[in-house]
């Protein structure tokens with residue numbers, strides 16, 4: 344390490360992607376500073392918390408202390424009717440996590456491995472000089488390191504400026520509500536497709552409550568979010584106006600782009616990895632965070648191809664599936680009623696959906712058949 348460097352690597356953002364990257368780097372013996380602008384990780388990150396249990400494979404420690412609920416069944420409806428239920432196979436459950444718990448849990452593992460977590464530390468300006476990244480914090484202090492991981496989430500200030508990921512990111516818009524209430528079916532996650540134009544709503548049970556939300560994937564803010572929630576909440580036995588509604592924006596996958604430059608990589612939402620069909624962002628955040636950490640460690644050890652290898656692996660293992668997910672989303676959300684009838688109401692669909700949600704299958708495995716069916720068999 345250069346004598347003026349504060350660390351081997353600086354990680355911007357202690358969400359799932361940043362904490363996973365910091366853990367990998369610290370475990371490899373690197374000096375890491377993990378910066379989080381909030382007072383604590385996960386304090387204000389709106390999220391339904393649904394996540395395939397298969398993410399466990401990327402971590403050497405048990406993730407279940409951060410798991411709030413295990414989902415065994417997924418129910419789809421069209422305008423609150425016409426239900427389709429998919430039983431998730433016993434070995435591939437879907438977890439619900441609380442973000443405050445998950446983000447703190449992962450950051451704590453990174454700290455135990457040796458990472459330095461700095462909260463209330465917002466990275467305001469980033470630049471490279473003399474072979475080192477210079478990160479200026481809100482208080483004026485400047486940190487320096489040869490490597491940088493940008494994991495700032497969907498509101499990333501630095502990814503685009505550093506030429507990482509898409510230069511014109513595409514966003515889904517969300518409205519979410521967290522409700523503390525009795526939960527009738529604690530092991531069932533719900534997806535409702537018929538109420539939202541160009542998107543869907545979800546209701547994910549957790550201990551002592553439900554996370555509810557509306558996501559729109561084509562166009563801007565759903566103008567009818569209040570109308571949608573006023574219909575959805577009573578169907579769950581809740582008051583139509585219950586809870587505080589929070590707006591959010593989510594960078595969604597929109598093409599293959601380099602996720603690295605000299606000494607820097609981008610991971611998670613900041614890299615626009617979120618699934619453009621079902622808004623799954625936690626799994627790619629954890630996958631990319633772990634791989635970004637591994638790649639930066641190898642780069643610091645002198646492997647000049649390591650960061651390009653990271654971009655390539657993320658393209659192969661995630662981007663290829665998302666390219667199909669984007670095509671499915673474009674067709675499905677333009678013809679949602681047809682999509683529901685021909686895509687979700689098929690006898691084999693519940694099994695396929697369970698495999699997608701559990702991470703066992705990618706969109707590429709089903710896409711060509713689904714798109715042909717949606718385009719050519721409308722009737």
Ligand SMILES: Cc1cc2nc3c(=O)[nH]c(=O)nc-3n(C[C@H](O)[C@H](O)[C@H](O)COP(=O)(O)OP(=O)(O)OC[C@H]3O[C@@H](n4cnc5c(N)ncnc54)[C@H](O)[C@@H]3O)c2cc1C
Nearest residue numbers: 356358359360380390391392393466495496611612624625
């Ligand atoms: C309403 C909603 C519901 C969702 N539900 C689900 C779901 O059920 N399942 C799923 O898989 N995905 C879901 N997602 C997507 C998921 O939340 C994201 O994909 C995931 O949080 C991405 O993780 P990340 O670490 O990349 O970014 P984030 O979780 O956004 O973390 C980034 C962190 O960086 C910090 N930060 C940002 N800028 C700076 C800076 N300059 N300096 C220091 N710190 C900084 C932020 O404070 C934040 O803590 C949902 C998203 C929304 C909006």
